[in-house]
Amino acid sequence: MHNARGTTHEAYCVEREALSMKQFQVPRPPDDALRDMLASLMDKGKVGGVFALAQTGENSYSYALITDKKLLDHIVPTLPLMPANAGKMVSRLTMLEPVKTPIAVIMRPCELRALFELVKLEQARLDNLLFISYTCGGVLEMKTAKDGLQLKLEEYWKQVKTGGVSEDMRDSCRVCENFVPTGADITLTLVGNDNGKQTTVQVNSEKGEEFLAGLSYELTEAGPELEALDSMRKKRAEQKPDVFGQFAAEELGMAGLTALFGRCIGCHACGRACPVCYCSSCHFEAAENEFDPSTLETELTNRGALRLPTGTLYYQIGRLFHVSISCVGCGMCSDVCPVDIPVASLFAKLAGSVQGMFGYVSGRDAEEKIPTSTFEMEELEEIGA
Amino acid sequence: MADDGAARQLDKEILSPKPGIQSPAEGGGDFQPRIVGFLCNWCSYAGADLAGVTRLKMPPSMVAIRVMCSSRVDPLFVLKAFLAGADGVLVAGCHPGDCHYQTGNYYTRRRFALTLKVLEELGLEANRVRLSWVSASEGGRFAEVVTEFTETIRKAGPNPAKTEVFL
Incomplete structure (x- = not known):
């Protein structure tokens, strides 16, 4: 349970x-x-x-x-x-x-x-x-x-x-x-x-x-x-x-997420404050993550407009992929958000689901391995068709 | 193309508009899905090659990106393709137990479970993302996977991220 x-x-x-x-x-x-x-x-x-x-x-x-x-x-x-x-x-x-x-x-x-x-x-x-x-x-x-x-x-x-x-x-x-x-x-x-x-x-x-x-x-x-x-x-x-409640899957989706993070100014303060977002050279701040001219052109041709700073949704969802397994729900991210996006609540909710999938509670025990850094040979057989 | 360049290749070549392949949403005719496939060098990429050499029939919907192991696929690669408008993202590697590096694909499997969970929880269409095991000798299976997945995506329609303006 x-x-x-x-x-x-x-x-x-x-x-x-x-x-x-x-x-x-x-x-x-x-x-x-x-x-x-x-x-x-x-x-x-x-x-x-x-x-x-x-x-x-x-x-x-x-x-x-x-x-x-x-x-x-x-x-x-x-x-x-x-x-x-x-x-x-x-x-x-x-x-x-x-x-x-x-x-x-x-x-x-x-x-x-x-x-x-x-x-x-x-x-x-x-x-x-x-x-x-x-x-x-x-x-x-x-x-x-x-x-x-x-x-x-x-x-x-x-x-x-x-x-x-x-x-x-x-x-x-x-x-x-x-x-x-x-x-x-x-x-x-x-x-x-x-x-x-x-x-x-x-x-x-x-x-x-x-x-x-x-x-x-x-x-x-x-x-x-x-x-x-x-x-x-x-x-x-x-x-x-x-x-x-506001983060039910049916409330989010592409439209809900762009609305939720529509205020994001891309300051990355949430990631800096996050204890488990630990990379010293961050992918989201690297030059490789900047739009080069050809990407820019592609985006403009496809969408007819470009939101700046770019990649804010990519950053937020990307961070969910990277840290939800270790998120301890401390709430630092929301506390430092200058535009009051309820980041911590969304992260805590997803952390619950993601960690729950592996019966894991982040940081409960220093000896326990993070689920993504280990595996069982016989498991998750429904994944991979 | 096994490095971070993979993501870059996505931007530059794969998702740029190409004449002749347009979704109905873009005013084109029949919807032809665009799928980005991350294929492991040792199994699935060779399997894809075999499918080609054997001249097996499959839809021309997938663009292959070769990675040295399916466990090289950071969920960010999947996300980047997804947000850039790929209608589907396929990650394919050696069958469990057959990894060239012994255990890489076991990690892939856990990471992929996590990826699916996050997408589901966010109300994004997890059915646009698929993990498949295809060995180097399974040209037929590779063609099947691509055909099946293309059909799934065709039914799902174009990726809404494609037309979301202020992403």
């Missing part, structure tokens, strides 16, 4: 197992709890740096790798903003060689999944990284950073506590059912908790336990808050008709 995001029942169970029974509570809000924990880890020399979302100025937020403990008060790891997909940022740090000293990396589940996809694509390495993630309530659009963020945060955290969906969230977050991190060493269970006062920290791996050993926390055996997770999963599934 696959649902529209391609989450199989098996994957659902993997998620449940990802949440361990070992946890401890800290009587501080999540960001403070993390700062304390990371400061202790740095003090003890267990990590040499911290990679997290940081406030870099008024209304300014970006990811940062921090190695000076004094700068840790800049980090805002659970603030619901995503200026870039952290998976892509970590790929940039580790592509050429693995980091040498252990670094604590705090990222959202979809960012972790993007990183795992990039590892499979040989664009990143996981050595010496300690992964801290949390059950994710989604993120707000990046432009919120300069526009009433504080007001919207109140409503946001209220929804996280009850396992609800906030109106201001990215569309891709509203329909995301993969909000429990898989593959993290330490998980904060934000969903279902009152995050104003206390934080529940789960230890998911031996590595996580090793890092936390010696810190003054007492592990207890307790189950995760499943009720709120179920509520959130259900509420998000309910959002799907609203977000995906």
